[in-house]
Amino acid sequence: MNSFEEELRKTVDGRLLVPGDDITRYTVDWTGRWKSTALAVARPRTVDEVVDIVRVCQRHGVSIVPQGGNTGMVGGSVPSERSIVVSTESMTAVGKVSADSTITVGAGLTLSALREVAQSHGFETGLHIASAESATLGGIASTNAGGARVMRYGSARARIAGLRVVTANGDVIDRRQTLPKDNTGYDLVDLFIGAEGTLGIVTDVTWRLVEPNADTVRILFRFGSVDHAATSLPTLRRLPGVEALEWARGQDILRVARHLDAVPPMDTSGFWVFAEVAETERTKRDSGDAGLLTAAEPVIEQIIAEADLGTDDVIVAESANEQRAVWAFRESMSEAISADGVPVKLDVAVPIEHFASVCNDVDAAARSVDPDSRTALFGHFAEANFHISVLPPEGTAQYSEEVADEIEDAVLALILGAGGTISAEHGVGRAKQRWLHRQRGQAQYELMKQIKTSFDPDQLLNPGVLFPDTSIAHNEETPA
Incomplete structure (x- = not known):
């Protein structure tokens, strides 16, 4: 030793x-x-x-x-x-729910565990991601995780009221206090959120809880094409109490159906949109006795008319079992893709006016590198967010890093050409650090590097993430 x-x-x-x-x-x-x-x-x-x-x-x-x-x-x-x-x-301590509806927990607590604590006190977390059983609050803070309900509750940044962080020299930055107004200098909490562990180690998170829903309805739409769906997005956003708008290509739903050994609830051609609408006790009181579905019906009818949908193109899931069955085809997408091989995964977003054209062009971008590549597309529709997975041909487990880089280059060039972002919610990590300066420009890139050096002059924290690895220990022998 x-x-x-x-x-x-x-x-x-x-x-x-x-x-x-x-x-x-x-x-x-x-x-x-x-x-x-x-x-x-x-x-x-x-x-x-x-x-x-x-x-x-x-x-x-x-x-x-x-x-x-x-x-x-x-x-x-x-x-x-x-x-x-x-x-x-192992850092899973749970504090008390404060009078301002916040709670401070250890960075190792999972989102699902936080949700159980929140529900026991009559609250909800406001953040919904498929990896909730294993994703921890520290990681969620460090990546500014988004998920399905960003349009209503915001990303992790909107839910985090404070942090405690250990810096690269062992100092403790304690900003767990949740004053609603505190305008004293730089917002260090906001800087640590989304920094991917390059500025400090998050040890505690103070989380803003939200009022739970009293009623939820999920609606599945099958549009004839992505162009029809994109045209209807402004109307979809007007659904009363809309919390989430998710999407997947119908052809990629088949992959999930095989993985789940389940029968898709409708035709798998075209473009699917999963909508979730909800109301709390407070909004329920404000809207009277009309009921959530009754309030949504005029907007649903407008969507049907403007997109020329048939009776088989809309499913309204009201019971808990129906909702789980419908939502499983969206939430199981990542698992189904990974069951078919090791994908090149890209999490991107574009301005909504370019969503349809980019969606139509992604396959060609991937096939410009490998004509036999297999793509799967899904994501968060309200934010024009794509989760793009490019799988190698059948019988090939994984692309080489060289080919994976070429595929990333081809797809990300398409995204930046449309004015989009190389990372909508997964972060930059190691996979996209060579693209960071291309999106942000040299001035912003250099300023971010200066911030990194100011917090971590020896480049000890997460080298190779966001920026190339220049850590002092990178090429030395094992420490004595």
């Missing part, structure tokens, strides 16, 4: 894993594309332990990769060989 490992073991009281242990789940990302190893995996329980870990690593010049549930898709929480993983999975 070298001195670095010995010092590290003392900081976490036996909660340290080394390469002789099984550390695979900490070193491979959710997609399976990003794989590495690590010098160690430290699992602190307290802020003081995180501080001690950081200071040990600083003394030995060892890089640190903060990690929550490791559900990312851009390699942002996968370590390099000369780094350790600091997993916050």
Whole structure:
């Protein structure tokens, strides 16, 4: 045992894993594309332990990769060989719900666990992502996670009232106080949100809870084409109490049907839109006794008329079982895709006026690199957000990194050409760092690098994420 490992073991009281242990789940990302190893995996329980870990690593010049549930898709929480993983999975403390409807929890608490706590106090979390069972609040904060209900509740940034963070030199930045008005200097909390662990290690999150829904209805529309759906988006957004508008190509629903061994509820041609409308007790009182579906019917009828939909092109799911069955075809999309191979995953968004043309051109962009590539498209319709997966041909498990990079280049060039973003909600990670300056421009890119250097002058935190890896330990031998 070298001195670095010995010092590290003392900081976490036996909660340290080394390469002789099984550390695979900490070193491979959710997609399976990003794989590495690590010098160690430290699992602190307290802020003081995180501080001690950081200071040990600083003394030995060892890089640190903060990690929550490791559900990312851009390699942002996968370590390099000369780094350790600091997993916050054991930091699951739960505070009290405050009078302002906020709650402070440990960064390792999963979103689903937070939801259980919120529901026990008569609240909801306001954020809905498919990985809620494993995604942690620290990771959600660090990636500014979005999900299906952004149009109503905003992304993680809108839900986070405060953070506690350990910086690269072991200082603790404690901004868990939830004053509704606090205009004192730079908003450091906002800076840490979405920084992907490059500026500090999130240890605690103060979360804004929301009023739960009293009634929910889910409506499935099948449009003849993406162009028809895009034309109807302004009307879809006018559905009363609309919380989510999700989409998938009908042809990609077949993949989910095979994965679930389920029969699609309607024709799988065209373009599917999943709408969720809801009302709380307060909005229910305000609207009287009309009922949610009754209020939505005039808008539904307008959508049917303007898109020339038939009676078989609309399904209204009111019961809990019906809603689960319909929504499963959207929420199981990522699982179904990954069951067919290791995809090149891209999370992008474009201005809504370019949504239809980009949707129609993605396949051609991927096939310009590999004519036999297989694409799957779905996403969040209200934000014109695409989740693009490009799978290799049948019988090929995974693209080489060279081909994967070419596919990314072809698709992202299409997105930027339409005035879009290379990352709508998954972050930049390792996968897209070479594209960051192309979207932001050199001036913004250099300013972001200066911010990184100011917070982390030795480049110890998550090297290779957002920016190329220039960590001081990158090419040195294992620390003594």
